[in-house]
Each structure stands twice: as C-alpha cells, then as structure tokens.
Amino acid sequence: MNPTIKDVAQRAGVSVGTVSRVLAKNKTVNEDIRLKVEATIEAIGYRPNILGRSLRLAKTDIIGLVVPDITNPFFAELAKHVEMLASAEGHSVLLANTHDDPEAEKQQIETLLGRLPAGLILVPVSNSLVDTLVTRTRTVTVDRPLSGHALVAVDNRHGGYLAADHLLSLGHRRLGYISGPSTTEVSGERREGFLSRLAAFSETHSGEHVAPQVLEGHFDYRSGEELGKKMLMQPAGTRPTAIATASDQQAIGLLRAAGDMGLRVPHDLSIVGFDDIPLASLVQPRLTTIRQPIDEMARLALKGVLGSHRLEEEYKLQPVLIERGSCAHPANA
Amino acid sequence: MNPTIKDVAQRAGVSVGTVSRVLAKNKTVNEDIRLKVEATIEAIGYRPNILGRSLRLAKTDIIGLVVPDITNPFFAELAKHVEMLASAEGHSVLLANTHDDPEAEKQQIETLLGRLPAGLILVPVSNSLVDTLVTRTRTVTVDRPLSGHALVAVDNRHGGYLAADHLLSLGHRRLGYISGPSTTEVSGERREGFLSRLAAFSETHSGEHVAPQVLEGHFDYRSGEELGKKMLMQPAGTRPTAIATASDQQAIGLLRAAGDMGLRVPHDLSIVGFDDIPLASLVQPRLTTIRQPIDEMARLALKGVLGSHRLEEEYKLQPVLIERGSCAHPANA
DNA sequence: TTGTCAATATGAAACGTTTCATCACGCTGC
C-alpha cells in the first residue's frame, strides 16, 4: 500500500540499490541521479519501511527503558528526558516496569531483547538476575549499578555529605537520618556520606560528639511518614532538630508526619531531601534538597547507548544542594 | 546467530512451513510431528524473530502510548497500568510525550505510525492535528476526545457535580472554582458539572443564591498556586470558604498558597481536588478529591486497541468522591 | 587500438517469517 523503495527505483529509472545508497547518504552516487531520486522520493511520498531495514540489519532503532516504577517521579523525569533526547535523534523508547521484582525484570528484559533494541537504559532492581543477559545489547545502567555495565549516577556519598554539612552549618547537632533500604548501594552511599561528614565534625570539634539517629526503610512516601513518626515520637529534648532523608518522597512523607504531630517545619524541625523531584518545590514548605541532574544523566545514558564508543565504567555526576524553605536554625539556638 | 525457524525445520526433519504452523497453533498438524517440532524448539532454544514476523505481517505487536507529559502523575499512572496489562499479553509499549504541542504530537505520531503499531492509546492535545492521521491504526483516546475516535474517559460533568454537592452538604455557600484551560473539553465539563449543581441548589433553596467565583488556568501545580493566591487575597468576609479545583495538582498548589497566606486547611478553607493521584493522600492535609478509576480506564483502552471488535464511541466511567482531610464545615457555621 | 583504472550503477542474495497453491499418501467405494 505504501510506496516502497522499488516504486521509487522504477519511477526514477534506477535500481533499488542506488536508491538505497542515496538514502544512506553514500558518497558514491552521481549528483544528477541523486537529485532525481530525491525528487521522486518527495513526489510519491516514500518513507522507508523500518521493519524491512531492521530485519536486514538485525537491529532496530528502539531504545529500551527499564525502570522499577514509572509512577516514581524520579523515574518519570528520567523517562521524559530520555524520550525527548531519543526522539530528537529519531529513536523511540520502549517502556518497561519491573516493580522492583527481579523475576519481572528478567522477564521484561527478555522480551525487550527479543525486539533487538539499539540499546538498553536500565535502572536495575536490587538482586538483579540480568547482568549476563543484557550483555547482548549495549546497556547503560542509571542510578543503581549492575556488575559489568556502565553506570551513570550521581555521587551519592557527596550528596549525603552535602546534606549533613548544610544542617551542621545551620547549627543542628541532634540529627536524624532516614535511610533507604540497605539492600541498595545507592542508599548505603548516601547514608555513608551523611555519616562521614558528621564523623569529621566530631573529630574537629572535640567535645561536640554528634551521633545521628538512623532509621531504615524504603524510598517511598509511606516509609518516610512511618519512620518520621517513629523518630519524632520522642520528647522535645531528645528528638532530632533536623532530619535528612534518602529521597524527596521520604522527605515529603516526613513532612506529613511532622504536620500530623503538630510540629512546624522548619521552625521545630528542619528537613533535607534528596533528588529534587518537581514536587519538592511545591510542597509546603518548599523542600530543601540535594538535586540530581537528571537531564544530564539522561543525556549521558543515551550517549552511552547510542554513541560511537563505550562509556567509561562509571560516570559520577555531582549533586548540588538546593536551599529552599524546609531548613532553619534550630529553635533553641 | 540465533537459531531460526529453518534450523528448527532442518533439525526436526520437516519443512519451515510446518514449523510455522505448529508455532501458530494451527490445527492441521499431525500430533507426532507437532511433538517432535516442539521438542526441537525446546532443545535448541528457538525464539521466533519478531522482525521477520512483523515484516511479513506488515504489523508489529507494539502499542504506542502518547501522552502530553509522562511527568504528570495522572499520565504516569496511566502508563503504568497500560504497560502492565500490555506486557501481560506479550505486547510492548512505546512511549511518546507531546508536551501539549500539536506539532510535536503530529511529529511523534508520524514516526510512531511508521513503526506499524498494533494500536495507539492517545491523550490528544487541545488542537490536535492528528485526527485523520491516526485513522490508519486502531486508536483509542483517553481522557480527552478526538473527533472520530473512541474515547475512554471519566464522566467529568458528574465529577464536578460531586465536588459541588459535597461542599454544599458541608454547609459551604461562598464557593470558588479553579478551572483548567477552557480550550479543553475536560475542563469545561468539570466546571459545568460543578456549576450545574450549584444552580440546582439555588433553585431549590430560593433566597440562597450561590454564585461561585471561577478562575481559569492550567492543570498544573503552579497554576493552582497562582490562582489560589489571587482568589484567597480577599477579605475573610468575601473570600470563598471552599474551593474546588479541576485537578489534584492545582489543589496541591492551592494548598501551598493557602499555607503561605496563613490559612489552615480545612479549618479556614476546604479544598476538593480531582483525579486522586497517589500524592493526593500524602499531602498535608490529605486531599479530598474526585477519583478517576485509572486502572479501569487503562484496561478499557487496551481492550479497545487489542480487542476483537471496536469499542463504542464513548466510554464514560463514573468518578467517585474520596473523602479525606481537606474539607470541613465552614468556620463561621 | 588495447589495456587499465576510477567512478558509479546494477542485480541478486540475504535477513526470518507466513501463507498458499500444490503435492503425496492412504482410504473408501465401486
């Protein structure tokens, strides 16, 4: 029904091979002929059939994007940027959710691989089964590492460090930290960075030993709320005056918990999140947080997947502290 | 490199046609042969090449999902459900964002169509250019209509009606409504539903004429905040005691605005949103809202795209009022 | 004139399916 390369060839009076060569911008084609072919392409509105090409090349121009849950604002943001950049280069993005389930992830990636994608951008689950599976395709991992594959991520240690530093500089000494699941490296790194800054502080300020309360949960809203409630349910004298979290979602849950308990942020409690999702600047009060440069991560991941040479093993981007309204000096200071 | 249907045929000592027939579960194949073929398939780990099949059939099993912005929680939720259901049936989902730009939408859909998808699930932009373009594929429209195509949406009029009804029954008489852009039908319907309930009330309660203040903006957080500020910046005597919005995002923005101005929700101001995005139950206070059954919408849309017979022209689902913490009786009552 | 070479066009094969017209075979009924 649609015109094929044969129709073009016939109408232009050349062979299909020649048409293919002008399509491929191959240099070895006579100027006159090139013009004539291009004219006929225009005239009959020929559009190359992607399936024919893909079959021949045994490879499509589709990019697989595999995330735990597209509903998570961080991954939605990632997806948006990946899709924008990819479509600007004529690639399409196939979306798959793993729901943090290694089996589902394996299943999803297997069917994805069957489609012979140009590459895979993957946010792997914790105990991923796919490390050897994906070696068949160019794969770049985002946010979380997967052994043997390029990783684009933020320097999580530094992010945690920044959060701690900010709270210390505001004068907070009784600190809390709401961590992500210890099964993920990301979460461990952020916590480590946070604790390391505190340890350094204790060392330089002898006598002022700051030992934070740490609680561990998931990255989601609910976990932030529950853990926050637990942590805040202490007398004002021992309760932390500031809490850092491993994600903005946790921070927003924590904000809720604080509100429910009659604590005012930032007057009674300072909070610093992590990620800088769009919502962070819309909650009440606006969330001070550690921004991940998602657009840059998307760009790098795509470059790693489509670019001419392999990405280095690890690409760590620098997070930056975004000061908004959820932090202040401690009330008793 | 991967085994092909030829390898299977050769190894099983049959023709490729026969293998294809057992793959297609065609009945006209001898039991013994079927078993042998299945065994060899298993033995050499044959997986049909999707590209070969697609080329032959001139059709893929990919479903195109085109939304304005995957970052919008409502569309993210939709995408999640569509993807889950689709992958359960062996289909994959190609994601495209239009950023509410008719040109971008056209561009996206054109390249999508070039991939010969099994169907298209589309949330069209306001002045969509693609109504004739997409007739080439089975298309179901979600949330917003597009002339000549099946639509799956919530009964927006009824949703607006429910919001108004709830606020009236709580005793509110000075009402505000923050609408979406009048360029979208969705927004008009919700507003109409809201106003119609108020009109009916005025009629039955002669003397109590309720005429709401209406402000119009976009569906996003920012619009809710700005318009909210404007509406609340009135003396307590004339300022609405309750405001309904056309989206949860607006409602959350409004919540912010109220907070910034020192108004307490729901004591000083009642708010009811629309959509019931995940965040609605996590803001402070939890948002009373009109829920859209997104999972059901995704199911219907997919059925319309993959099912054996066309969906009816319009499929209107019933929204339901979810009572949470952002509404109360007016303070002066 | 012939041979060589560069430049460029051609034709056919190949990618992995599905489908359809054809064919082989065994049975039945006469």
Added chain:
DNA sequence: GCAGCGTGATGAAACGTTTCATATTGACAA
C-alpha cells in the same frame, strides 16, 4: 484396479530493506 477424496506436509513466493560482487562507462596511457 482405480477414481475421488481428505488429511497434512511441502516449497516457494512475498514482505522491504541493505550490501556486495559484478558490470558498465568513460577517460587516459601505452
């Protein structure tokens, strides 16, 4: 013994590309 038939397998064509070995042409040198 054979025509007719039903059951099922076969082989080849077709889908729309790309690529590569080969063919054609013209120019130029010997």
